Amino acid sequence: MVLLELTRISLTLRSPISDPLVTNHSSLSPVLPSHRARITSMKSSTKDKIKGAANEVKGKVKEETGKATGNRDLQDRGTAEKTGGKIQRKVGDVKKVFGK
Numbered sequence: 001m002v003l004l005e006l007t008r009i010s011l012t013l014r015s016p017i018s019d020p021l022v023t024n025h026s027s028l029s030p031v032l033p034s035h036r037a038r039i040t041s042m043k044s045s046t047k048d049k050i051k052g053a054a055n056e057v058k059g060k061v062k063e064e065t066g067k068a069t070g071n072r073d074l075q076d077r078g079t080a081e082k083t084g085g086k087i088q089r090k091v092g093d094v095k096k097v098f099g100k
Contacts, residue, residue, distance in 0.1 A: 043095075043096075044092075044095060045092045045093070046092065046096075047092070048088050048089065048091050048092030048095060049088075049089050049092035050092075051085075051088055052085045052086065052087070052088030052089030052090070052091070052092060053085065053089055054085070055081055055082070055084055055085030055088060056081075056082050056085030056089065057085075058078075058081055058082075058085070059078045059080070059082025059083070059084070059085055060078065060082050061078070062074055062075070062078025062081060062082075063075050063078030063079050063082060064078070065078070066078055
């Protein structure tokens with residue numbers, strides 16, 4: 001159940017209008033322009049760090065869910081996603097050092 005909720009949250013953050021689980025779009029409309037403005041004005045190093053941390057969390061949830069259910073494939077995909085998140089977060093750190 002946690003995995004489903006995490007997926008729903010990430011879909012909502014990426015594109016709340018196209019998310020089939022969100023039915024009341026009128027409450028989201030006033031928030032979208034300022035939210036998009038903040039994302040586009042963010043430095044690429046900050047974006048990488050945020051996306052990397054999010055991927056680490058998603059990977060950890062998948063990994064633990066795979067362990068709990070005995071699903072080796074899900075556990076391996078979670079480990080890979082967590083590792084990819086760590087790499088992306090480190091890329092953000094390097095970009096910050098070089099000022100990008």
